[in-house]
């Protein structure tokens with residue numbers, strides 16, 4: 372027996388066994404997808420992204436999870452979660468968390484339409500470092516008599532060219548004040564990091580900075596399936612055709628043997 376043949380056959384057996392257990396569909400067709408998905412990509416200033424992220428014109432959808440499409444043409448990546456657009460400030464792929472800030476609140480406390488934060492709990496969860504601020508808009512003067520401290524948490528907005536009084540509270544304060552805040556026209560919850568939920572000053576800049584600092588979301592894009600795929604040398608992706616979220620692209624056995632063959636002949 373040719374001495375170089377044994378490792379090749381051993382490799383072949385291992386690969387065949389693995390592909391029978393996990394990924395019976397490994398084939399030549401996978402090669403291109405494997406190669407297309409194997410390089411990390413950059414998006415609007417965030418480097419080295421990989422599964423579950425993808426983005427039109429930058430990374431094929433089969434390299435990611437449908438819920439993790441990024442738009443990379445602004446100064447930060449944008450992601451849509453339940454019809455709301457968020458600015459991605461940071462991605463941590465080991466802990467699988469991302470820091471996002473509401474795009475409609477970016478540099479303003481007075482967005483055109485005042486809506487609650489919604490996230491998709493199928494794929495995201497609030498990290499324990501995240502807490503809510505509740506923002507009350509267009510409050511009647513009488514409401515302010517209930518304030519727990521000098522109105523340190525007031526901020527201004529003009530609604531239809533009329534200046535209105537608005538307030539914000541963290542959960543601690545919210546639990547200790549009366550329900551007269553229901554008299555305000557709108558209230559919304561905006562997540563921030565726990566570490567900045569203590570209003571530093573009466574300056575609304577502190578509030579703006581807290582919101583623009585974003586909040587932490589954990590993600591689950593079938594993480595453990597993807598780990599299993601990577602452990603066997605595969606690249607994670609999805610198949611729209613079969614509606615499967617995590618499929619594993621791997622180099623075909625034939626390609627691996629060609630590679631092995633060329634490294635032997637070197």
Ligand SMILES: *[C@@H]1O[C@H](CO)[C@@H](O)[C@H](O)[C@H]1NC(C)=O
Nearest residue numbers: 400402403404406407431433
């Ligand atoms: C892989 O990427 C190249 C270049 O972006 C593209 O032309 C090709 O169609 C992709 N292959 C597959 C299987 O999508």
Ligand SMILES: *[C@@H]1O[C@H](CO)[C@@H](O)[C@H](O)[C@H]1NC(C)=O
Nearest residue numbers: 410411412419420421464465
């Ligand atoms: C994190 O991303 C880097 C670069 O894309 C990649 O090499 C690494 O395998 C990723 N780690 C995990 C746990 O996904």
Ligand SMILES: *[C@@H]1O[C@H](CO)[C@@H](O)[C@H](O)[C@H]1NC(C)=O
Nearest residue numbers: 440441442449450451454456
């Ligand atoms: C997010 O939604 C907006 C408005 O519906 C759309 O214009 C934009 O392309 C979407 N972005 C992504 C990354 O899907």
Ligand SMILES: *[C@@H]1O[C@H](CO)[C@@H](O)[C@H](O)[C@H]1NC(C)=O
Nearest residue numbers: 437438452453454491493494
């Ligand atoms: C939440 O994410 C799941 C998985 O991607 C998706 O099927 C579902 O449509 C999403 N729900 C909303 C409201 O966007």
Ligand SMILES: *[C@@H]1O[C@H](CO)[C@@H](O)[C@H](O)[C@H]1NC(C)=O
Nearest residue numbers: 485486487488557558559560
């Ligand atoms: C936001 O959600 C709260 C309940 O969590 C609700 O009282 C409030 O009316 C909602 N605000 C808007 C603008 O929908």
Ligand SMILES: *[C@@H]1O[C@H](CO)[C@@H](O)[C@H](O)[C@H]1NC(C)=O
Nearest residue numbers: 497498501502503560561562
């Ligand atoms: C913020 O408040 C909303 C509505 O009460 C709730 O659904 C959400 O889980 C809260 N977010 C955090 C981070 O506690």
Ligand SMILES: *[C@@H]1O[C@H](CO)[C@@H](O)[C@H](O)[C@H]1NC(C)=O
Nearest residue numbers: 483484485509530531532556
């Ligand atoms: C602003 O005024 C218009 C027309 O009077 C009204 O339809 C709209 O609801 C007002 N917007 C707010 C946020 O009150």
Ligand SMILES: *[C@@H]1O[C@H](CO)[C@@H](O)[C@H](O)[C@H]1NC(C)=O
Nearest residue numbers: 541543544565567568569570
């Ligand atoms: C909430 O705000 C109050 C007063 O502004 C502050 O004393 C308290 O520490 C804050 N709580 C948290 C959890 O940040």
Ligand SMILES: *[C@@H]1O[C@H](CO)[C@@H](O)[C@H](O)[C@H]1NC(C)=O
Nearest residue numbers: 493494591592593615616617
């Ligand atoms: C996990 O994968 C299964 C099978 O592919 C899929 O049905 C499910 O939606 C995936 N879960 C998430 C959170 O994407």
